[in-house]
Amino acid sequence: MTTLAASVSAASAFPGAFTIGSRKQDAVRVGVIGVNGMGWANLNSMLKVPGVRCTALCDVDANVLNNRAEELRRRGITPKLYSRHEDLLADAEVDAVIVATPDHWHCLHMIDACAAGKDVYVEKPLGNSIAECNAMVTAAARYGRAVQVGQWQRSQQHFRDAMDFVHSGKLGKIRLVKAWAYQGWMKSIPVKPDGPAPDGVDYMRWLGPARTRPFNPNRFHFEFRWFWDYAGGLMTDWGVHMLDFALMGMKATTPKSVMAIGGKFAYPDDAAETPDTLTTVYEFDDFTVQWEHANGIDGGPYGRNHGVAFIGNYGTLVLDRRGWEVIPEGDRMQAVPFRKSEDNGLDKHTANFIDVVRSRKLEALHAPVTAGAHIAVFAQMGNIAYRTGEKIFWNEQRGRFTSRAANRLLAAEYHNGYKIPPL
Structure with missing residues (x-):
């Protein structure tokens, strides 16, 4: 198991320069999984970057999906619509994916997107458990994908x-x-x-x-x-x-x-x-x-x-x-x-992601998956301390707490046949 300290180093807390970078016109085709709230905000921010096109939307709520599609059509954008994220990820006309679903879906959506060869902009918190965060870091590295976490203040x-x-x-x-x-x-x-x-x-x-x-x-x-x-x-x-x-x-x-x-x-x-x-x-x-x-x-x-x-x-x-x-x-x-403050953090953050999608310089991401995992794990530790009612201690070598009750909360319990893919 990846430990908390291994997730990020202090020296890499702010990877890359705080500039927008090159303005290449290379087309980047973006799909969105979960388009109600921040998914919609992230998409509209990303569409400000020259060369970005929205080619697909996915949502389990057809009312949201159709409303967002109609808003885009009025702007001359006609994306394909999906109710299942697997179908969107199989679409060859999608290069990068925005994941803005509820927290308990972030892990599976991000890992599936990486496995499908897509780069991912995933909303915070990265994962809904320490185990999920560790798996997401492993997946991004295994598949070599650019993964930006939506902690836009870093930009x-x-x-x-x-x-x-x-x-x-x-x-x-x-x-x-x-x-x-x-x-x-x-x-x-x-x-x-x-x-x-x-x-x-x-x-x-x-x-x-x-x-x-x-x-x-x-x-x-x-x-x-x-x-x-x-x-x-x-x-x-x-x-x-x-x-x-x-x-x-x-x-x-x-x-x-x-x-x-x-x-x-x-x-x-x-x-x-x-x-x-x-x-x-x-x-x-x-x-x-x-x-x-x-x-x-x-x-x-x-x-x-x-x-x-x-x-x-x-x-x-x-x-x-x-x-x-x-x-x-x-x-x-x-x-x-x-x-x-004198700038727009979200716009700079999405532009940074698109720059890295084009350049493949993953080290230039402002909020890479390792940084998102580090802080999500840190916050999860606070919730685990609250839920157990204990003062808890982390064993760095074992990647576990010293408390049995705390360790029971390391991983979210999965149901309905779902599980984190082996990595």
Whole structure:
């Protein structure tokens, strides 16, 4: 099993230059698996790159599929439509695939795409378990495919600038890193009864490797994020973004221990399973990384509803999607006024992927599969600590925890005849 530390090195945290690269007009034919939310956003971003064409769409919800196809037709684009991802992957007129399905499908879709000879832009979090992440890294290497993970902040210049400042040593000794997501717009999910799947939805295909259950609207489309069968709540939805930079700033890999506490404190009786309030502490040799999240409120640290803060002896650097600043500790250093983001991270990220598809210089990817696996595993560790109620420890040599209860959560349980292909 690939271990956490083996997934990525600190030196390769930002592979490639933060430039768009060459603007070759070589045609790149793109198909999309899961075109409702981020799949649609990613496609529209990718279509801005000269030479990119959309040739195929796939979705298990015919309503979504037909609506997106009609939107494209109005723009003079006529893709082929598929309800099964295997059929799209067999299409010789598809060079690269966007995978933007629910988290529990990412692993199988990405591996199948690589095996079919396609390059892949896969949404975050990379996998829905540590075992899946390891398998996805192995598959990308075995088939020699370009795999970009949709952590588009890695393509934004202000994030790179902030990391350079952290690495400069000007903050002094950094003893604590805080990362957080306070999401006021994510309200309670009212309990709803089970019922029939909507017309046009292949529900068994949507379930895929997840446990068979009656259809419930709370578990479908966007809300799947709050159920353990399909995802990991805010920890894996937002944590992979913010914690990614916490680790980059500290050039950190594997924590010594992880502990977490929280629960459904805001909405104890609603339909969600994942915690709406969580604090997770990752222990390293001489610093800690702390994750916080809260649904339903925006009042996060430093007046920001998301971000990461590097707390040093001389000052604190605070970073989010809007920009970054440095708050001095008394007169120990000069303040750095807020430096605003000035670019479009998603557009730069998809353009970087297309550049690599053309150049085959896989090392130039801004968010390669190894980096996506590293941070997805890190976030999964936080969820495993929460779900076991234990302080957990990782055995680097064995690629396992020292806890039997934690090891039971290393792999997602697959159902309905699905399994991770042998690699």
